[in-house]
Amino acid sequence: MSRFLPLAQAVAETVHDGDTVALEGFTHLIPFAAGHEIIRQRRKRLTLIRMTPDLIYDQMIGMGCAERLVFSWGGNPGVGSLFRLRDAVENGWPNPIEIEEHSHAAMAHAYEAGASGMPCAIFRGYIGVDLPKVNPRIKRIACPFTGETLAAVPAHRPDVAIIHALKADRAGNVLLEGILGVQKEAVLAAKRSLVTVEEIVEDFGPRNLNAVILPGFTVAAIALVPGGAYPSYAQGYYARDNAFYIAWEPIARERNGFLAWMKDNVLDRGPEVFALHARRHAVGRTARGDAANSRGDA
């Protein structure tokens, strides 16, 4: 059953040196606050899994948390490169990093296979492309019924999945809305999971009968961190800070500038700064018009 913990304690108890860790969230609900806590606790030798490494893995890789990266698209979305990831791959700074590269389809199916308790994912993919030549974990398998050649990749079974969600209730269940990415699959595929949330409510109240809910028995730890997905976004709470994504490129381009920024904004700070960011980018109302009632900082 899930336990409510302060973020620092939740990370200390769930993430250990050498673990395979998946911080998921597809553009939406990226668990930045949890990633920063991992950096502050100086975790090392992690295998990081994530479809789109985004700025959070750029930061974790640049701070020396990772020795291996499993991913499918490693850019700054809509902006360009992740310079800390590139420096690690191209120059081995701050340490060499091994990469295991897939397509989005393969990564999504690998999480789904992990959540399903299957050893591998099978799909129609990687046809006529070069990734199978450089990633020995991409294999071919023949359909036993039709003979069609299909792609197979091993299931993702991370030691820890970390996601950010909108709400938890007092019983420790977790509610997700909006762009869902692979968060549900990542949590169900992992041996243990940590969820940061915008707010904790008595109960979820009236909701869609098919609302996306992770029952408390699938979650190890819940930490209340309003704004914990900033500078990504939380649907109905705050908007993606696209200007920060653009500003990140010059920050991350040079090692010293990056280290100075990390000291000022991560090492010397705590998770409480995320609530301030969220307030600055708060959305009063989404196009659906129902979000104003559920704002955590209202």
Add this chain to the structure above:
Amino acid sequence: MTETYRRTEMMTIAAARALRNEDICFVGIGLPSAAANLARLTHAPGITLVYEAGPIATRPDVLPLSIGDGELCDTALTTVPVPEMFRYWLQGGRMTVGFLGGAQIDRFANLNTTVIGPYAKPRARLPGGGGAPEIGSACGEIFIIMGQSRRSFVAQLDFITSMGHGEGGDHRARLGLATKGPTRLVTDLCIFEPDPRTKEMSVTAIHPGITRAEIAESTGWPVRFAATVAETPPPAAHELEVLRDLHARTARAHGQAA
């Protein structure tokens, strides 16, 4: 109709015109997203736009900076999880067209967005494939939009991230693919379509004011021109107005100067 316009505007408008009202389009971020939304806001109001983050039939008021901006979810008919997107909607064969960009392209419209130089020791590490490897094989056909230069239009790709026509001819069919692959490549200079037999991308239309010599100089292989080469109609006033409004709204929304 003699209004001045930029080459990137001609490229986006020419690409938008290729989309049909009845298309179900899997949209890449950046130039493809601009062209697909321009089509929706002009001649193809009924087009279904699908983004890999999960939104289906989305109608964003501003262009997303990333593939999963909230705007896409807010204005979508429905938003599905990413595994479902790739399994049911893409692999399931429901997309009539996939719209891609790339960093490097070769004469058979294979794309590289992975590395420049050797994979193990790249001179430049690019973002990678994302959804493109399976978009390239699963969509009914593929449109590509890319700025044209010798750096991007190369004789030999360093890495094939997504397959176009492979080695040309019937290569796709030999790999069991029933989809058409790249049927149109729109650049800031011209429009390419595959030769019916060899599948080499050949120039079928040239944008106004562009010469064959300039196209040849901007292509890293001996470029072929089709037997009949048309001139691309210049941007109509309405097309330019809608595109510029869209970019201005987008810049304001993302906190940038227009």
